[in-house]
Each structure stands twice: as C-alpha cells, then as structure tokens.
Amino acid sequence: xxxxxxxxxxxxxxxxxxxxxxxxxxxxxxxxxxxxxxxxxxxxxxxxxxxxxxxxxxxxxxxxxxxxxxxxxxxxxxxxxxxxxxxxxxxxxxxxxxxxxxxxxxxxxxxxxxxxxxxxxxxxxxxxxxxxxxxxxxxxxxxxxxxxxxxxxxxxxxxxxxxxxxxxxxxxxxxxxxxxxxxxxxxxxxxxxxxxxxxxxxxxxxxxxxxxxxxxxxxxxxxxxxxxx
Numbered sequence: 001x002x003x004x005x006x007x008x009x010x011x012x013x014x015x016x017x018x019x020x021x022x023x024x025x026x027x028x029x030x031x032x033x034x035x036x037x038x039x040x041x042x043x044x045x046x047x048x049x050x051x052x053x054x055x056x057x058x059x060x061x062x063x064x065x066x067x068x069x070x071x072x073x074x075x076x077x078x079x080x081x082x083x084x085x086x087x088x089x090x091x092x093x094x095x096x097x098x099x100x101x102x103x104x105x106x107x108x109x110x111x112x113x114x115x116x117x118x119x120x121x122x123x124x125x126x127x128x129x130x131x132x133x134x135x136x137x138x139x140x141x142x143x144x145x146x147x148x149x150x151x152x153x154x155x156x157x158x159x160x161x162x163x164x165x166x167x168x169x170x171x172x173x174x175x176x177x178x179x180x181x182x183x184x185x186x187x188x189x190x191x192x193x194x195x196x197x198x199x200x201x202x203x204x205x206x207x208x209x210x211x212x213x214x215x216x217x218x219x220x221x222x223x224x225x226x227x228x229x
Contacts, residue, residue: 004118005029005046009039009065010054010080015103019052022107028114034058036065048075050114053097055081055088063088063095070096076117080105086218093173093219100171100219116169116225130165132224135209137165146207156181157200160193161223164213169225171216197221 006028010016020030031046033039036057043051051069055062066077076098079089089100098117101110130137134146144151144161153161163180164172174190182188197213204212214222 003027003029004050005031005048006050006052006114007031007033007039007042007046007048008052009033009036009042009057009062010052011035011056011058012054015054015080018107019110022111026111036060036062039065040068043069043073043075049118051075051077052110053077053079055079055083055092063091066092066095066097078110078113078117080110089171089216089219090173090175093171094175098170113169119169119225130168132165132168132212133209134207135204135212137161139165146204146209149207151203151207151209153200153203157196157203160196160200161213164221164223168223171220171222173220177220 004027006023008016008019008023008030010019010032011034016032020032023030031042031048033042036059039051039053039057053062053065057065062079062081066079069075069077077096078099078101079092079097080101080103082103084102092100099113101113128138128140130139136145137143138145139162142158144153144158159181160177163177174193177193178186178188178190182192201213204210212224214224216222
C-alpha cells in the first residue's frame with residue numbers, strides 16, 4: 001500500500017489529525033481539504049486512490065460533493081460521518097459512495113475498508129473465481145462451493161451471491177440488489193430479498209461458511225472480503 005494517495009475531505013481538525021496519523025502510519029500519502037469545493041480541486045490535482053468524505057461540510061453537503069465528483073471521477077469514496085440515518089446511508093451509496101463508516105470508528109476498521117475498496121480498481125478484481133475463506137464462487141462455471149463440496153443454490157440465490165461477490169467488502173443497497181437480481185422493472189420487495197438471504201445463509205452455514213454475508217441494518221448487505229473474515 002506504500003505510496004498510495006488519499007484525499008481527506010473533513011472540516012473537523014481533530015478528525016483530520018487522527019486520520020492523517022493513522023493513514024501515514026500505514027504508508028499512505030494524505031492530502032486534506034476542509035471544504036467541499038477545495039476537496040474537489042484537491043481530488044482533480046492529486047488523482048488519489050481513495051477519497052474519505054465527511055457529509056457535514058461548511059460550504060456544501062457531502063452528498064453534493066459526491067454527486068459532482070461522480071460526474072468525472074470513478075475514484076473509490078468512503079463516507080465518514082456522525083450521521084447514522086439509514087436513509088442517508090442509502091442516499092450516499094446510491095449516489096456512488098463505495099462504503100460508509102459512522103463516527104466514532106476504529107482506525108483499524110477504516111484501514112480495512114480502504115484496502116477493500118482499492119481492490120476493485122485493480123485488474124485482479126476481475127478474476128473469474130472469488131475465494132473468501134473456504135467459500136469459492138466461480139463466475140464462469142456459475143458454481144458456488146466450500147472446499148470440494150458444491151453448495152446447491154437456486155438461480156435466484158446464485159444471482160444474489162454473484163452480485164454480493166462482485167462488490168465484496170462493500171455495502172450493496174437493497175435497491176441495487178433488487179435491480180441486479182430481478183431487473184429494473186421488478187415488483188419484488190425487501191421481503192423477497194430477506195427470504196432468499198435467509199435461505200442462502202442457511203446453506204452457507206451448513207457448509208461451514210458462516211457470517212460471509214452481513215446485514216447492514218436498514219441499508220443493505222455486505223459480503224466479507226478476505227481481510228474482513
């Protein structure tokens with residue numbers, strides 16, 4: 001990770017100081033911005049691997065910063081904020097945030113999230129086989145297994161697992177899952193999703209793959225990455 005650049009957009013001096021210490025200690029180069037406009041300029045100039053974005057900025061809401069950033073950049077964005085409203089989390093994720101961390105948080109957790117979102121920007125992320133502990137998802141064969149034992153999933157269950165695996169380590173909102181699995185015009189509901197997730201978890205648990213899929217209450221679901229297992 002040494003040498004990778006992070007732009008930190010947050011108006012709290014104490015938080016910026018804490019994060020700079022932790023991030024530089026992990027080998028990252030850190031550039032700070034106190035306001036949204038300054039942060040957008042900093043991202044354009046520094047071309048970072050990751051942006052850490054607070055929602056409560058003095059000149060504009062963090063969601064506006066995110067919307068403007070997504071007009072021209074695909075850099076991974078981790079939202080870090082004191083706000084704990086599930087609707088705001090969904091809005092941030094649907095606007096293009098890659099992850100969401102609520103203050104206060106453990107710096108070790110944030111570092112793990114950074115490593116996870118960075119993976120999607122690497123060629124290795126396009127591998128046809130994903131391994132998470134004993135769990136293996138083979139996209140080409142459309143096969144899910146634990147060790148040498150196949151896990152028998154229905155077509156819908158497989159599409160859910162496939163989608164979560166593609167975005168592993170990141171929160172996938174319920175609305176995104178519903179669109180990806182059932183299509184843009186689906187009439188399926190959160191209840192359909194919960195029923196299928198319960199069946200998937202039961203099958204994974206029986207194969208020794210417990211806690212691979214985690215619920216982000218009120219927001220969606222996350223498949224663990226290797227580092228989060």
